[in-house]
Amino acid sequence: MYQHWVLTALLVWPVVAAGVVLLAPEHWAKHLALVATVAEFALSVPLWWTFAPDGGFQFVQQTLWVPAWGISYAVGVDGISLFLVLLTTFLMPLSVLGSYNYITKKERGYYALLLTLTSGMIGVFVALDLFFFYVMWEVMLIPMYFIIGVWGGENRLYAAIKFFIYTMFGSLLMLVAILALYLTVGSRTGVYSFGYDHLLANIGTLGSVAWWYFAAFALAFAIKVPIFPFHTWLPDAHVEAPTAGSVILAGILLKMGTYGFLRFALPFFPGVALHPVVQTVMVTLALVGIIYGGLVAMVQPDFKKLIAYSSVAHLGFVMLGIWALTVQSVQGALLVMINHGLSTGALFFLVGMLYERRHSRLIDAYGGIARVVPLLAAVLTIVSLSSIGLPGTNGFVGEFLVLVGSFQTYPVATAIATTGVIIAAAYLLWALQRIIYNPLDKHENEKLRDLTPRELAVLIPLLAGILWIGVYPQPILRRMEPAARHFIELVKPGK
Amino acid sequence: MSLDLSLSRDMLTALLPELVLTGWALVLLCVVAWRHRTVADLRLAGWITLAGLASAGAAAWWLWWNAAHAEGLSPMIAADDFRYVTAGLFLGAAALTVLFSFDYLEREQLLAPEYFVLVVFATLGMMLMGGGEDLMVIFLGLELMSVSVYVLAGANRRSARSAEAALKYFLLGAFASAFLLYGIALIYGATGTTNLSLIGVQVSLDQSAHPTMLILGLGLLLVGFAFKVAAVPFHMWAPDVYDGAPTPVSGFMATGVKAAAFAALFRVLGEAFGASAPAHAVVVALAITTMIGGNLLALAQRSLKRMLAYSSVAHAGYLLVAVAAGSPQGRAAFVFYLVAYTLMTLGAFALLAAKGRNGEHDVQIDDFAGLATRRPWHAFALAVCMLSLLGFPGTAGFIGKWYILIAATASGQGALAALLVLTSVVSAGYYLPVIMAMYMKPEPSPDAHMGLRLGGLAGAALAASVAALLWFGVRPNRLLDLSASSGAAIHSAAPAAPGSHTPSQ
Numbered sequence A: 001m002y003q004h005w006v007l008t009a010l011l012v013w014p015v016v017a018a019g020v021v022l023l024a025p026e027h028w029a030k031h032l033a034l035v036a037t038v039a040e041f042a043l044s045v046p047l048w049w050t051f052a053p054d055g056g057f058q059f060v061q062q063t064l065w066v067p068a069w070g071i072s073y074a075v076g077v078d079g080i081s082l083f084l085v086l087l088t089t090f091l092m093p094l095s096v097l098g099s100y101n102y103i104t105k106k107e108r109g110y111y112a113l114l115l116t117l118t119s120g121m122i123g124v125f126v127a128l129d130l131f132f133f134y135v136m137w138e139v140m141l142i143p144m145y146f147i148i149g150v151w152g153g154e155n156r157l158y159a160a161i162k163f164f165i166y167t168m169f170g171s172l173l174m175l176v177a178i179l180a181l182y183l184t185v186g187s188r189t190g191v192y193s194f195g196y197d198h199l200l201a202n203i204g205t206l207g208s209v210a211w212w213y214f215a216a217f218a219l220a221f222a223i224k225v226p227i228f229p230f231h232t233w234l235p236d237a238h239v240e241a242p243t244a245g246s247v248i249l250a251g252i253l254l255k256m257g258t259y260g261f262l263r264f265a266l267p268f269f270p271g272v273a274l275h276p277v278v279q280t281v282m283v284t285l286a287l288v289g290i291i292y293g294g295l296v297a298m299v300q301p302d303f304k305k306l307i308a309y310s311s312v313a314h315l316g317f318v319m320l321g322i323w324a325l326t327v328q329s330v331q332g333a334l335l336v337m338i339n340h341g342l343s344t345g346a347l348f349f350l351v352g353m354l355y356e357r358r359h360s361r362l363i364d365a366y367g368g369i370a371r372v373v374p375l376l377a378a379v380l381t382i383v384s385l386s387s388i389g390l391p392g393t394n395g396f397v398g399e400f401l402v403l404v405g406s407f408q409t410y411p412v413a414t415a416i417a418t419t420g421v422i423i424a425a426a427y428l429l430w431a432l433q434r435i436i437y438n439p440l441d442k443h444e445n446e447k448l449r450d451l452t453p454r455e456l457a458v459l460i461p462l463l464a465g466i467l468w469i470g471v472y473p474q475p476i477l478r479r480m481e482p483a484a485r486h487f488i489e490l491v492k493p494g495k
Numbered sequence B: 001m002s003l004d005l006s007l008s009r010d011m012l013t014a015l016l017p018e019l020v021l022t023g024w025a026l027v028l029l030c031v032v033a034w035r036h037r038t039v040a041d042l043r044l045a046g047w048i049t050l051a052g053l054a055s056a057g058a059a060a061w062w063l064w065w066n067a068a069h070a071e072g073l074s075p076m077i078a079a080d081d082f083r084y085v086t087a088g089l090f091l092g093a094a095a096l097t098v099l100f101s102f103d104y105l106e107r108e109q110l111l112a113p114e115y116f117v118l119v120v121f122a123t124l125g126m127m128l129m130g131g132g133e134d135l136m137v138i139f140l141g142l143e144l145m146s147v148s149v150y151v152l153a154g155a156n157r158r159s160a161r162s163a164e165a166a167l168k169y170f171l172l173g174a175f176a177s178a179f180l181l182y183g184i185a186l187i188y189g190a191t192g193t194t195n196l197s198l199i200g201v202q203v204s205l206d207q208s209a210h211p212t213m214l215i216l217g218l219g220l221l222l223v224g225f226a227f228k229v230a231a232v233p234f235h236m237w238a239p240d241v242y243d244g245a246p247t248p249v250s251g252f253m254a255t256g257v258k259a260a261a262f263a264a265l266f267r268v269l270g271e272a273f274g275a276s277a278p279a280h281a282v283v284v285a286l287a288i289t290t291m292i293g294g295n296l297l298a299l300a301q302r303s304l305k306r307m308l309a310y311s312s313v314a315h316a317g318y319l320l321v322a323v324a325a326g327s328p329q330g331r332a333a334f335v336f337y338l339v340a341y342t343l344m345t346l347g348a349f350a351l352l353a354a355k356g357r358n359g360e361h362d363v364q365i366d367d368f369a370g371l372a373t374r375r376p377w378h379a380f381a382l383a384v385c386m387l388s389l390l391g392f393p394g395t396a397g398f399i400g401k402w403y404i405l406i407a408a409t410a411s412g413q414g415a416l417a418a419l420l421v422l423t424s425v426v427s428a429g430y431y432l433p434v435i436m437a438m439y440m441k442p443e444p445s446p447d448a449h450m451g452l453r454l455g456g457l458a459g460a461a462l463a464a465s466v467a468a469l470l471w472f473g474v475r476p477n478r479l480l481d482l483s484a485s486s487g488a489a490i491h492s493a494a495p496a497a498p499g500s501h502t503p504s505q
Helices: A002-023 A026-044 A046-050 A081-098 A107-126 A130-139 A141-151 A156-189 A196-202 A209-224 A233-240 A243-268 A276-298 A303-324 A327-358 A374-388 A394-409 A411-436 A443-447 A453-471 A474-491 B008-014 B016-034 B039-065 B081-107 B114-131 B135-153 B160-191 B196-205 B211-229 B237-244 B247-272 B277-299 B304-325 B328-355 B376-390 B396-410 B414-440 B456-474 B477-487
Strands: A058-066 A071-077
Touching (some): A002 A026, A002 A058, A002 A071, A002 A107, A026 A046, A026 A081, A026 A107, A046 A081, A058 A130, A071 A081, A071 A107, A071 A130, A081 A243, A081 A327, A081 A453, A081 A474, A107 A130, A107 A243, A130 A141, A130 A156, A130 A196, A141 B414, A156 A196, A156 A209, A156 A233, A156 B396, A156 B414, A196 A243, A209 A243, A233 A243, A243 A303, A243 A327, A243 A474, A276 A303, A276 A411, A303 A327, A303 A394, A303 A411, A327 A374, A327 A394, A327 A474, A374 A394, A374 A453, A394 A453, B008 B016, B016 B114, B039 B081, B081 B114, B081 B247, B081 B477, B114 B247, B135 B160, B135 B247, B160 B196, B160 B211, B160 B237, B196 B247, B211 B247, B211 B277, B211 B304, B237 B247, B237 B304, B247 B304, B247 B328, B277 B304, B304 B328, B304 B396, B304 B414, B328 B376, B328 B396, B328 B456, B328 B477, B376 B396, B396 B456, B396 B477
Antiparallel strands (some): A058 A071
16 A cells, blocks of 8 residues: 555655644744654655565556646656655755754744755656656755745855756756657657656657757756756855755755756667767766866865865766666766765755854864864764765765776776765865864864754764665665666666 | 527627627716716726626627537638637736726826726727637727727826826837738738638638738738737837836736737638748747847846836747747647736736835835735735746746647747747746845835735735636646637638647647
């Protein structure tokens, strides 16, 4: 029974809860939101056990929505989206808990938007109808736009509109491509439907027009990832957003781009994606992201911006892994997506906690605080090491798999990408040194408070995830593997 | 119900909605002649108008319900779904305008109940335009509508801006009418008829004795229509006139007047010039310039009213894409889009009218700063209207745009579809600042929004519009069926264009 309603429940429940939060008294808002997101997580956990590792979609549910256009409400998960859904439901209660002190005005609106955002994000990951996917993809923009624009930092208006217009620009061209695909497949088969399976099965050969379609899809996803020349919205949005907003942006929203490549752009247009020119361009851009993101992160005076740029580098690894098209590299890419959600999410939480204490995000404002806040310093060190990819943490497993897998396809590119790990060590360790080590020379830093129980409650689940994946990733990899194989089979049949 | 329009009894049946509305207009005129001094008189006139619009709507609904259609050739007026549905739309737009006008007229002390009479006559003209099967009927409808709206634009007699708007509108409108009439004359000269279907037969068989004259006539006709729908480069009048006219009238012009011109254009191009390649090329060119021009100009506006004026130009561009599709689907998309567009535009103008203080000099977009904290429901309504105008999923505006995209792509206008979405991105640059001002900027002073008043009736109408926008954004099925059937009602004399076999048929 659980299989038949769980995804719909995961979609509907947060919206209902958002309505309740809006109607309830202001000071209940955060508690209600916490209860709702914990319930959402609890609802999603059995997915882990009931999911049977094979290549196809499970928990599928389908009903007609707009019959005149062949639009249906269709949801389902496979080994790719399962973990993104779980990551979403896992991060949301932590985001709510992490916002408890940070958000002090218009709480009802804030928590209602967070809950609506949850629905939108889960919708993107479970949609099996391209129209529904597009709607969810756009709908999730609005809550994020408001979260940045209303509760953000100094420069929030600029960041909010930039985020909105960048994303919309990419996604609207994707809309035209979806439409053209629908009409092409429809006129060929006589069945007009936006269903994912229908389109994928009947796409056939498209000829030169496939290049346009691929370009439209790839642009939408590339902006979201973000791949190098389209990344400029990211530092603004991440830095200006409130802590939970940054966590969700980095932890989940960026994954929508890489998810889009895995789910749509490559399987739909393998002919274009496997073309040597496209491969070279995409792998080069991934490398540029890794190196450039790392180098730019190194010179940031603002710790939050440093983490934002480090996201560009991490997502570069994901893109490399996807394009290398080996089972290991794709599994690695999927794992890096999860790891990045945990590690960077934790880093953003920690920056937020430092900011709440000291009201500064500048690295120079700190120094030697390990003596004042030992607990916070310890957590920050562990999380940074996981972000660098130290063996024993999750970051190592993911990046190692990507590098090993990619080496078979692109030895040179992989060699270059490996330097990215070193750059990551350089910028994070250097930042770490300046923040928690060095002499304690700032008078203001002497009275900082260490982690509160609430903050520990936010961080401990993330730490547990980091160490668990670092030590024993097998249960996750086992569930991913058939999906990764299936993905490669779709793109490169018979290999 | 089958009507033989050569019998006068059947003809009167076919004209029932127009006749009913005319009857009410005459009653209203008599009432207004006696009672035109106080607020109570104004209210009375308004209620009579609403009753008239409602009964005309009921008549149109009755014809639609009985599927009244003409047997053989329709001589003067069409009897098809397209006419009934567009008539319903015009009546609805007029009713919303009346509801939004009550408070506005009282606050601005415009105690002239003739205002409502003019609204009724303008609506009558629109209905004739949407249903005219003959170029002369369309022209008569156009003039009836235009003359009424010229006067409405100048309804605020104490305002120099209003007078300027009326004069500008009148002069340019008269020019446009002259173009249109000259075009009709040339077409008559070339074909020997003003009946749309008969012209269509000649155009499709390419048997006109004077092809050059026909092309010239068609060109002038299109110029006339382009003026009326405010397509770039014939849009110059629109911002100034919208800006100067009383706000509810601006809303009426942006929706009803524009919709009527489009309805007539659809019928003329669909029935008479469906096979004409030059007409198609002109429409494509107009769509391109209008989408680009309207959106870029709107981007530069700081005053909300002027921004809405340019945005209505941009939306004319989107509708021209539906015209360029030239298929039944394009007409269906037009009908759907029109419902959404009317609701969201009138909603935005209603809030603007409520916001405007006495004299309402230039309500800037930033004047809405902090509205969300003071008046959350009003802010929410305006935000929904803006998102719908932007074409955001979850609102009717999105489904409308999507329908136009389907129609355009299915008829091979992929480039126009791509341009439509690109210019929609540009439009985010001027719709979002309104939301940004309301939600993300602080209130300038605690009493900044004290003047914002929306009466109970207008509030209810606005709430209904917003609810409809959201509902049709999620469950568009019924409205889609209605649009599809009315879009298919116009029969082209020409053989169907390739690619018109589309999914929703």
